[in-house]
Amino acid sequence: xxxxxxxxIRIRGLENRFGSHVVHEGLDLDMRRGEVLGVVGGSGxxxxxxxxxxxxxxxxxxxxxxxxxxxxxxxxxxRRAGLAARWGVMFQDGALFSSLTLRENVEVPxxxxxxxxxxxxxxxxxxKIAMVGLPLDAAETYPAALSGGMxxxxxxxxxxxxxxEIVFLDEPTAGLDPIGASAFDRLMRDLVQALGLSVxxxxxxxDTLYALCDRxxxxxxRRVLATGTLDEMLAVEHPWVRDYFHGPRGRAARKTSPNAPxxx
Amino acid sequence: MRAAMSxxxxxxxxxSEIAILGTLGLTELDQxxxxxxxxxxGRQTRLDLSGLQRLDTAGAWLLLTExxxxxxxxxxxxxxxxxxxxxxxxxxxxxxxxxTETTTRPLLTAHELLERLGRRMVSAGAFLRDLLHxxxxxxxxxxxxxxxxxGFHLTSLVHHCEEVGLRAVPIVALMAFLxxxxxxxxxxxxxxxxxxxxxxxxxxxxxxxxxxxxLLTAIIVAGRTASAFxxxxxxxxxxxxxxxxxxxxxxxxxxxxxxxxxxxxITLPILGLVADLSGLLGGALMSWAELGIxxxxxxxxxxxxxxxxxxxxxxxxxxxxxxxxxxxxxxxxMQVGHSAESLGxxxxxxxxxxxxxxxxxxxxxxxxxxxxxx
Numbered sequence: 344x345x346x347x348x349x350x351x352i353r354i355r356g357l358e359n360r361f362g363s364h365v366v367h368e369g370l371d372l373d374m375r376r377g378e379v380l381g382v383v384g385g386s387g388x389x390x391x392x393x394x395x396x397x398x399x400x401x402x403x404x405x406x407x408x409x410x411x412x413x414x415x416x417x418x419x420x421x422r423r424a425g426l427a428a429r430w431g432v433m434f435q436d437g438a439l440f441s442s443l444t445l446r447e448n449v450e451v452p453x454x455x456x457x458x459x460x461x462x463x464x465x466x467x468x469x470x471k472i473a474m475v476g477l478p479l480d481a482a483e484t485y486p487a488a489l490s491g492g493m494x495x496x497x498x499x500x501x502x503x504x505x506x507x508e509i510v511f512l513d514e515p516t517a518g519l520d521p522i523g524a525s526a527f528d529r530l531m532r533d534l535v536q537a538l539g540l541s542v543x544x545x546x547x548x549x550d551t552l553y554a555l556c557d558r559x560x561x562x563x564x565r566r567v568l569a570t571g572t573l574d575e576m577l578a579v580e581h582p583w584v585r586d587y588f589h590g591p592r593g594r595a596a597r598k599t600s601p602n603a604p605x606x607x
Numbered sequence: 608m609r610a611a612m613s614x615x616x617x618x619x620x621x622x623s624e625i626a627i628l629g630t631l632g633l634t635e636l637d638q639x640x641x642x643x644x645x646x647x648x649g650r651q652t653r654l655d656l657s658g659l660q661r662l663d664t665a666g667a668w669l670l671l672t673e674x675x676x677x678x679x680x681x682x683x684x685x686x687x688x689x690x691x692x693x694x695x696x697x698x699x700x701x702x703x704x705x706x707t708e709t710t711t712r713p714l715l716t717a718h719e720l721l722e723r724l725g726r727r728m729v730s731a732g733a734f735l736r737d738l739l740h741x742x743x744x745x746x747x748x749x750x751x752x753x754x755x756x757x758g759f760h761l762t763s764l765v766h767h768c769e770e771v772g773l774r775a776v777p778i779v780a781l782m783a784f785l786x787x788x789x790x791x792x793x794x795x796x797x798x799x800x801x802x803x804x805x806x807x808x809x810x811x812x813x814x815x816x817x818x819x820x821x822l823l824t825a826i827i828v829a830g831r832t833a834s835a836f837x838x839x840x841x842x843x844x845x846x847x848x849x850x851x852x853x854x855x856x857x858x859x860x861x862x863x864x865x866x867x868x869x870x871x872x873i874t875l876p877i878l879g880l881v882a883d884l885s886g887l888l889g890g891a892l893m894s895w896a897e898l899g900i901x902x903x904x905x906x907x908x909x910x911x912x913x914x915x916x917x918x919x920x921x922x923x924x925x926x927x928x929x930x931x932x933x934x935x936x937x938x939x940x941m942q943v944g945h946s947a948e949s950l951g952x953x954x955x956x957x958x959x960x961x962x963x964x965x966x967x968x969x970x971x972x973x974x975x976x977x978x979x980x981x
Contacts, residue, residue, distance in 0.1 A: 441948040458637035466672075467633075467665055473703040474664070487946035505633060506663035537699040538664065539692060 349376045350412070351509055351541050352397060357406035359392050366392050368565040370406070376508075379535060379542040381552045384562030385583060390545045393562065394511055397543070398432055399423060410509075428455075430509040431502030435517060437494035439486040445472065445497050446482040452504040471500040476530055492523040496530075503534070509541045516548045528554035549592055553600030561587075573597075615658075616642045623649040628658035631666035639666070643673050648682045657688035667693070667700040741864070741934045741941075748858075748865040763866035771832045771867075772874025776881055778831075779824050783882035786819055787811060787889025795897045804898045808908040811890035816917040820882040822969050825928040828875060829961035833936035836867055837957040840940025841950045849941075868933030875929035879922050920981055924972050928965050935961040 352374035359367040366389035374380045384390050395401040397408055399415060408415040410426060418426075439448045449468040453459060459467075472482055475496040486494055495515060502510055515531070516524035528551050535542060535555070546552060552559060553573060560570045561584050569579045576588050587593060614635040615628040625646070631639055654670075656662075674684045689697065752759040794807040840863055843849050849859050887909070894900040900908075939957035943950050 441946045453633075456633055456636075459633075463636065467668060470664060470668055470700065470704055474699065485946075487944060487949070503664075506665065533699070537695040539696075 350374065351376050351410065352543065353409040353412075354397070355407045357393075357396065357408065358404045359389060359396060359401070360404045365565055367396075367403075367406075370562075370566045372560055372567050372570070374509075374541065374543060377539060377541055378557040379531075379544060379555050381556035381559045382543065382545045382562060383547070383552065383559060383587065388562040389565075390562055391513060394432075394513055394543065394545055398430065398511060399427070428452075428505050429507055430511060431505065431507035432511045433495070433498045433502045433513065433515060435513045436491070437486065437496075437498030439489075439494060439497055439501070441486050444483050444485055445477070445489065445500075448486070448497060449500045449504050452501065456505075468500075468504070471503055472497075474503070474534065475500040476526070492519050492527070495519070495527070499530075503538070506538065507540075509543060511543045511545075513545050514547065515544070516546065516551050521550075524548060525550065525554070527551075531555055549587075549596035550600070553596050614639060616646075618646070619655065623651060624653045624655060626655040626658055628660075630661040631659060631669070632661060632663040633665040636665055636669055639669055640673075648677060648684065650682060652677075652682060652684050653687045654684055655687050656693065657690060659690055659693060662690075662693045662696060664696065664700055667697045668704060670697070671701055671704055737938055738934055741938045742930070744860045745864060745868050745930075745934065748861050749869065751861070752865065758861065760862055760866050763862070764870055767867050767870035768874055770835070771828065771870055772877060775828060775831060775874075775878055779827055779878050779882050780885040782823055782827060783815070783820055783884075783886035784889035786823060787815060787886035787891075788893045790814060790819075790886075791890040791893035792897060795894070799898075805900065805908065807890075807894055807898060808900065808905055809912050811894070812887065812909055812913040813917055815886035815890070816883055816913070816921050818921065818969070818973075820886050821879040821921045821925055821928070822965070824878050824882045825875065825925070825932065825965045825969075826962055828871070828878065828929075829932045829935075829965055830958050832871060833932050833939070833957045833961040834954050836933065836936030837939040837943070837954045838950065840864075840937060841943030841953055844941060844943045845945060845947070845950060864933075864937045867937060868930065871929040871933040872926050875932075876922050876925035879925045883918065883921065916981060920976055924969065927968060927972075931964045931968060932961045935964060 350373050352372070354370060354372040357367050357370040357372075358365070370393070372393075382390050382393065392401065396403045397410065397415070403416070411429065413422070413426060415423070415426075439445070440451065443451070446465065446468050449471050450464050453464045453467060469479060469482060472479060477493060477496050477500065481489065481493065486497070489497060499510075499512075499515075512531075516527055519527060531542070532555060534540060542555070544551070544555065556573065558570060559573055559576055561568045561576070561579070561581075563581065563583050568581060569576065569584060571579075573588075576584060579585070579588075588597075613629050614631055615626075616639060617626055617628070618624070619626045625648075670686065674686075677684045686697070790811045791807055794810040795804060798804050798807055798810075840849075843863070849863075852859050852862065891900075891902055891905045894905055895902060936957050939953040939960070943953050
């Protein structure tokens with residue numbers, strides 16, 4: 344499993360700057376095929392910036408990013424579009440198109456597929472809506488009428504429309520109540536299993552980390568400070584990492600998680 | 608990588624066993640469906656999936672849909688040797704697909720059309736009532752402010768006077784000037800054959816002072832200010848700032864609506880006056896250039912031939928127009944929901960409604976003045 348072809352994302356020496364403010368410097372990160380990688384870090388450590396750099400919404404100031412073994416910097420538009428069909432992004436508040444109904448939102452990526460008649464497109468969109476656990480009578484509603492949790496699920500349905508290999512989730516449980524958040528965690532676990540997804544998960548939520556992640560990458564001091572399983576994170580001697588995983592919330596999440604590593 | 612793997616659907620043993628090789632996904636959907644459609648199946652058909660290298664949800668959906676279709680034709684299609692990676696996927700799709708039966712929307716019936724018309728009428732009535740409500744709110748807050756001037760937001764009023772009045776002066780003046788030029792030019796062409804060029808002064812003066820100056824000013828202000836009111840109040844509504852005001856015991860009508868509409872009522876007559884003067888100036892310049900009517904002659908003709916009542920008839924409409932524009936703009940802002948889309952929709956509807964209402968009111972004024980003989 345350690346061959347280079349099994350690395351779906353490979354980042355070397357990434358640098359991101361906003362004016363004189365350096366967000367990333369010499370950042371390295373690998374993500375393997377089929378794993379759920381949790382990216383954590385304090386506010387302002389550039390978790391979202393990292394996500395945006397990978398999916399091409401932001402041009403990094405230096406460094407190399409390869410997705411599916413293809414260099415993303417300097418790639419031509421056509422190839423990039425081909426790669427982009429192989430990943431899906433779920434934005435924080437769903438980022439649904441407000442002038443389209445829920446079903447039309449999910450149909451948007453499907454419109455680009457040749458030879459797909461409207462009935463099939465509609466059926467596939469409905470399938471995706473059902474797969475993320477939304478009721479079908481919501482399909483005709485506009486995003487403004489959906490609750491925050493439903494908007495996130497709808498954003499996920501749209502991200503999954505083309506059956507991507509990688510899904511990027513930006514704070515999927517932020518703003519959800521605890522019941523909704525753990526329902527979302529369960530949904531993601533089922534989908535990862537059924538669809539064989541690789542997931543790049545940016546989150547603050549320790550419960551989500553324990554429920555979903557195979558590996559965790561900690562962003563601090565402008566780079567990836569540590570990567571490893573949750574078990575290994577507990578042993579990292581860095582003040583932020585210690586506070587995060589050994590703090591009261593970290594302990595509580597560890598205690599309640601089904602696959603919790605034993606405290607040492 | 609995806610395109611390299613192709614799809615093959617081939618009969619293995621007569622009509623009772625079919626094998627699928629390669630990738631079955633979204634991009635192969637059409638091809639696979641056509642292939643299935645062209646095949647003949649035995650009553651009991653095994654579908655060997657062991658050669659399937661990649662299957663996505665669309666592919667799984669197609670397999671299950673074809674299974675259903677064939678069952679309705681009396682063919683039992685069974686999946687055999689499902690590769691391990693595809694098992695959970697097919698199961699998930701099977702479970703979720705059951706709920707997604709298509710519901711086609713029936714065509715509109717005459718009954719529904721009638722119902723829709725009825726709803727439109729009722730909402731039009733509600734709209735007029737709503738405008739009256741905001742007129743009432745404005746009047747009540749104005750009277751309240753007169754009784755208790757300390758609660759009045761004077762700074763806000765001055766700010767809005769600058770925004771809607773002072774900053775509109777250049778565009779209003781330019782517009783009226785050009786209208787004056789156009790009237791003089793057109794009038795000259797039409798009146799010259801009769802040797803009646805000198806009446807161009809009355810033509811310009813009466814049409815600008817009575818109607819065009821104030822009407823066009825109101826239309827420009829409706830486009831400029833009604834939209835600005837809706838956007839400003841609407842975005843506050845969208846971000847719950849108005850709710851926050853209420854919890855802090857600040858009256859939104861007093862803080863937002865009163866200063867805006869009052870500023871408009873104060874400044875629109877002034878803008879109308881600016882438009883009148885600027886229009887006359889444009890007309891006088893053009894008359895001089897085109898017809899040789901000197902400015903002095905224009906002035907004499909203006910003072911002798913045109914009754915001052917025309918100015919009054921024009922400007923008396925200004926506060927009414929201001930009220931209409933302000934109320935329509937503020938009401939539309941308060942109607943904005945939580946989506947950015949509703950903000951855009953209300954803003955454009957505010958402009959259209961305000962312009963339309965101004966023109967209708969102007970027509971009513973014309974009839975009224977004709978009836979009383981002004």
